[in-house]
């Protein structure tokens with residue numbers, strides 16, 4: 001057999017080095033230009049979707065097209081076809097403008113494309129991820145010996161928590177599933193929880209009815225006395241409580257459930273305690289703010305999303321476990337074909353995923369270059385921005401309805417204004433800023449979160465002025 005018998009590589013997929021460099025250089029500049037244009041334009045998409053669908057439909061993938069005009073087309077469509085998380089007046093749903101180091105990390109991960117399933121294939125990436133996880137865990141106050149891993153999302157991390165809790169609650173769960181339990185396994189979070197918990201209960205096989213939504217105390221925090229009563233009720237009725245998951249930084253109002261009390265109730269009954277700090281976890285970086293999360297150190301496990309307040313590119317969740325040996329009990333398998341089978345470190349033996357991307361590099365590079373102090377500056381700045389917005393709007397007669405010390409503000413307009421939903425509809429139509437409608441303690445509110453790391457006083461004024469001018473009845 002000679003080399004001539006092998007067809008040449010497909011150049012459109014694997015172009016020569018000179019072409020790659022030229023396109024890379026073009027992309028670098030084109031993306032910087034797009035970022036600048038986005039900041040100067042509307043936050044909302046302004047694309048004609050009917051025309052876009054027509055253009056998209058024209059791709060029948062029969063005739064190959066040159067890459068550079070395609071890239072140009074995609075960037076243009078992205079500029080006009082998404083709500084812009086990278087716009088400093090996106091006061092939105094925890095979705096950040098990404099840190100620059102995390103964008104660099106994505107480029108490196110894309111280039112090497114390491115397979116993070118096994119430490120045999122990727123000894124360095126696996127060690128980097130494990131180091132970052134341990135560092136974050138120690139920052140949360142967990143003892144030596146903690147472990148965990150990066151996940152695609154906070155939802156995956158929360159799902160992992162439930163599977164770990166079930167696995168530890170009954171040694172026969174692994175083989176028999178929920179049939180192993182003497183009664184229905186149940187879990188607890190508050191009614192202000194992130195709604196993915198409903199499908200997590202479904203996916204894990206305990207069923208949506210097994211998700212107990214504990215009442216809040218009127219301020220958006222879980223009522224610990226009600227949690228305790230609910231657990232006792234369930235025990236009396238033959239159910240099996242397996243997991244209590246307080247939220248540290250609720251999606252609606254940025255509130256922190258009583259972490260100490262939840263951990264104590266969990267400990268009394270031998271229930272797994274998982275803190276969902278998907279967004280709020282970044283406050284651990286700040287000496288000034290970390291006290292808000294006091295009690296997180298008692299958790300059996302924690303979710304923190306790097307792609308929320310740590311502002312890495314998406315999706316970059318973290319699951320942290322006090323005793324990581326549970327992960328191998330839950331996710332271990334035999335696989336002779338894999339390059340290594342180190343059950344304590346190989347991600348494919350300890351996580352939901354098998355093939356995996358080098359996600360942790362995003363947080364490693366961001367944290368290494370900014371340090372804890374840099375991240376403290378980032379989260380404290382967000383809190384300061386929200387404080388400024390609050391002061392300005394209270395002066396104009398608006399009311400704040402959440403008492404969060406984190407960077408979420410829930411607002412009601414002065415009496416006689418248009419309904420909250422109408423004000424937000426008008427705000428978005430104006431394209432001047434983005435804010436959400438949320439429901440807190442049963443009441444619709446305007447929700448503002450400082451997610452962009454470069455919000456200026458001018459952006460604050462624009463938001464305040466845009467909101468206030470849209471409140472006419």
Ligand SMILES: *Cc1c(COP(=O)(O)O)cnc(C)c1O
Pocket residue numbers: 094152153154155156158194196247249250251276277278279305308315317
């Ligand atoms: C965002 C969020 C989640 C879900 O995380 P994803 O990364 O979006 O899957 C869960 N809980 C809380 C508190 C969140 O803020």
